[in-house]
Amino acid sequence: MAEPAPRAMRLVVNGRAVNVDAHPMARLLDVLRVDLGLTGTKEGCGEGECGACSVLINGELVNSCLTPVLQADGAAITTIEGVAGADATLSAVQQAFIDHGGAQCGICTPGMIIAATSLLARHPHPTEAEVRNGLSGNLCRCTGYMRIFEAVMKAAAR
Amino acid sequence: MHLASVVDVEATPEGHVRVLAASTEIGQGTNTIFAQIIADTLGIEYDQVEIAQPDTANVPNSGPTVASRTAMVVGKLVETAALTLKQTLIDAGVLDAGGTGDAFTRACRTYVATHGPLRARSTYSPPPGVQWDDEAYRGDAYGAYAWAVYVAAVSVDTATWETRIDDFVALQEIGRVLHPVLAAGQIEGGVAQAIGYALLEEVVWRDGRMANGQMTNYIMPTSMDLPPIRVFFEERPYVHGPFGAKGIGELPMDGVAPAIANAIAHATGAPVSKIPITPESLMDTIASAEDAHG
Numbered sequence: 001m002a003e004p005a006p007r008a009m010r011l012v013v014n015g016r017a018v019n020v021d022a023h024p025m026a027r028l029l030d031v032l033r034v035d036l037g038l039t040g041t042k043e044g045c046g047e048g049e050c051g052a053c054s055v056l057i058n059g060e061l062v063n064s065c066l067t068p069v070l071q072a073d074g075a076a077i078t079t080i081e082g083v084a085g086a087d088a089t090l091s092a093v094q095q096a097f098i099d100h101g102g103a104q105c106g107i108c109t110p111g112m113i114i115a116a117t118s119l120l121a122r123h124p125h126p127t128e129a130e131v132r133n134g135l136s137g138n139l140c141r142c143t144g145y146m147r148i149f150e151a152v153m154k155a156a157a158r
Numbered sequence: 159m160h161l162a163s164v165v166d167v168e169a170t171p172e173g174h175v176r177v178l179a180a181s182t183e184i185g186q187g188t189n190t191i192f193a194q195i196i197a198d199t200l201g202i203e204y205d206q207v208e209i210a211q212p213d214t215a216n217v218p219n220s221g222p223t224v225a226s227r228t229a230m231v232v233g234k235l236v237e238t239a240a241l242t243l244k245q246t247l248i249d250a251g252v253l254d255a256g257g258t259g260d261a262f263t264r265a266c267r268t269y270v271a272t273h274g275p276l277r278a279r280s281t282y283s284p285p286p287g288v289q290w291d292d293e294a295y296r297g298d299a300y301g302a303y304a305w306a307v308y309v310a311a312v313s314v315d316t317a318t319w320e321t322r323i324d325d326f327v328a329l330q331e332i333g334r335v336l337h338p339v340l341a342a343g344q345i346e347g348g349v350a351q352a353i354g355y356a357l358l359e360e361v362v363w364r365d366g367r368m369a370n371g372q373m374t375n376y377i378m379p380t381s382m383d384l385p386p387i388r389v390f391f392e393e394r395p396y397v398h399g400p401f402g403a404k405g406i407g408e409l410p411m412d413g414v415a416p417a418i419a420n421a422i423a424h425a426t427g428a429p430v431s432k433i434p435i436t437p438e439s440l441m442d443t444i445a446s447a448e449d450a451h452g
Contacts, residue, residue, distance in 0.1 A: 049373035101339040104347065105185030132381040139373070142185055143343060144350030145381045 009073040013038070014082030024070035029053045031069045032079060040080035040110045044139070051138035054111035055079050061118040061137075080110035083117060093117055096155035097148070104142035112138045116152045125156055161282075161292075164218035165235035167196070167243050168277040171270045173263035175200065175243070176208040177236055178277075180220035181228050183209075186407065187340035188228055192236050194336060195400050199240040201258025218279070226304070226405030229336060231282065233400035239280035246278060285398040302396050304404045305331040308349075308413040310421040311385075319437035319444075321357055321422055323385040330409060334395045334402030341406055345389045348410025354379045356415035360434050 009020045013036060022031050032038045032055070041064055044052030048066040055064045056078040057071075083091050093116045096102065103109045112135060119126060119134030126134065131152045132145075140148065166178040175196050183189040193207040210217055220232050244262075247253035250273065253265035269276050284290055290297040311325040328345050335341045358377040362369040370376045395402025419430045428444045 045373040047372060047374050101343055103185070104187075104343055135381045137380075139378060139380060140347075141351060141378070142347045144346030144348070144387055145384055146346045146387050147339075147343065149381070 007070070009069060011069075011072050011074075012076045014077070014079060020069065022069050025068045027065055028055070028057075028067040028069045028072050028077075029064040031072075032064060032077075038079050038081050042107055042110055044107065044111075049139070050108070051111045051115060052108055054114040054138065056114060056118060059118075059121070061115055063137075078114070078117075080114060083113060091117065092155040092158045093120065093152065096151035096158075100151040100154060101147045102143065102151035108138055108140040108142075112140065112148055116148075116155070119152070120156055126152070128153060161219075161221055163221040163232060163235060163282040164279060165220050165232060165239050166218055166277050166279050167236065167239040168275065169243060169247075169266035169270055170208065171267065173267040174206045174208050175202065175240070175266070176210055178210045178217040179232055179236065180212050180214055180217050180222075181232050182212050182223040184223070186228075186344060187337060188223065190340060191229055191233060191336045191403075195233055195236045196240050198401065199237050200244060200262055202262050203259075206263065221282075226407040226409065227300075228405070228407070229403045230300075230302075230333075230396070230399045230405045233336075233403060234398065235280040235282060237400040239278045242280060243276065243278035246276060300405075301398050302333070302404055304333070304406060304409050306409055306413055308417040310414070310417040312418065312421040312425055314422060314425045314440070316426075319440040321418070321435060321437075321440070323353060323357075323418065325388070326353075326385045326414075327388045327390070328410065328414075329390045329392065330406070331392045331394055332406045332409070333399045333404035334393055335391050336401065336403050338391075341391065342389045344406050345410045346387050348407075349387045349389075349414050350379050350384055352411050352414030353384060353418065354434075355411070356418040356433050356435060358383070358434055358436070360436060 004023055004025065006021045007024050011018055011020055018036060020031055020035055022035060029041060029043055032041050041055055042052040043065060044050035046065050048063040053063050053065040054061060057075050083094060093113055115135050115138050123130050128149055131149050168176050170176055177192050177196060181188045189209045192209055193204050196207045197204045247265045247269055248255055250269055252268045253262065257265060285301045288298045288301045290299060307329040309327040310323055313322045313324055326349060328349055330345060358379060396404045415433050419433065419435060422435055423430045426444060428440060429447055430443060
């Protein structure tokens with residue numbers, strides 16, 4: 001079977017429409033990082049296990065390492081670069097991570113913030129159990145998660 | 159001595175102080191504590207401290223960022239290099255003995271403008287009473303140990319043999335705590351990693367190679383797998399550490415798995431002697447113990 005040809009697609013990334021020429025099975029992760037230069041989204045495992053590649057597609061939390069870019073054609077994508085306000089004001093979640101020591105090496109942090117943002121959009125006042133559940137797709141090795149939970153709870157309370 | 163760690167501290171033309179050390183910031187807070195040590199030693203603002211990129215083309219060999227040594231060993235060199243820098247300014251007549259803050263900044267600027275670059279160096283030597291033979295690798299590798307107590311409360315499901323950790327307390331004595339949030343972060347992360355070590359992280363070998371080297375089949379703790387991790391510090395300043403600090407990095411990996419193993423043994427009577435204590439291995443341990451006594 002012949003290699004699929006690159007295909008013109010149109011994505012709306014962080015509110016901006018972009019044209020992308022890529023193989024339809026190219027990982028959305030690679031299109032974001034390499035084609036669009038948005039390196040905030042990280043590759044932790046490439047297997048959909050660690051959540052470092054988390055983005056929102058039409059508001060839904062996905063692992064971009066498992067998403068063929070064709071699936072994102074015509075969709076609205078939010079990456080970590082799109083979480084802060086237009087004037088670079090940090091979101092409540094971002095500020096809470098700073099205030100409560102929620103990041104150490106930072107490799108999980110973009111995915112954690114995307115997942116937390118998604119959680120709070122669905123559960124504006126989560127219990128700690130709901131926070132743990134909402135972040136269960138995001139692995140962290142440095143922090144032990146405690147300050148991440150605290151940050152998300154505090155962001156929700158604001 | 160094979161490794162005598164070195165740290166340089168220099169005054170910049172703007173009157174800032176720059177630390178040149180090989181210690182690497184990986185999120186654990188190296189840059190933060192070095193800046194704190196300089197700021198408190200010299201009485202200047204935290205924001206007046208710069209940390210040079212740890213590229214050994216430009217910085218001296220402070221040794222590797224390992225072995226729980228950054229705060230206690232390299233941090234002490236940062237402190238003593240800063241004091242040497244200050245003494246040079248005093249000896250040059252541009253700073254009073256008690257000079258801090260703006261006076262210190264002015265003194266740096268004046269000195270550099272008049273005499274050129276100003277760099278002070280501190281080289282490691284063992285604290286008094288610490289004997290280390292680098293040839294025979296015998297003696298006291300460190301001037302002091304950090305100490306900890308770990309307590310686990312667990313529940314074991316006697317149908318599935320899964321262990322749930324209900325509560326975890328970690329008490330540490332690491333000398334003076336330089337930065338409470340960073341120090342607690344080290345313990346929380348280390349305890350979480352050690353919970354994985356105790357219960358989840360099995361390395362499967364096949365023909366001398368790791369067979370489960372993927373996140374899919376090497377299981378590490380998620381947000382769902384951890385108890386509240388309650389961290390406490392008891393401060394007993396260590397006389398040879400910077401502001402009394404000792405090391406912390408490896409400490410939380412030491413006692414957590416034993417605490418969990420002891421708690422499981424206490425709960426079930428099983429003679430636990432191997433980690434990870436997976437449900438299937440616990441079931442086997444208990445079955446073997448029952449066979450032995452049956």
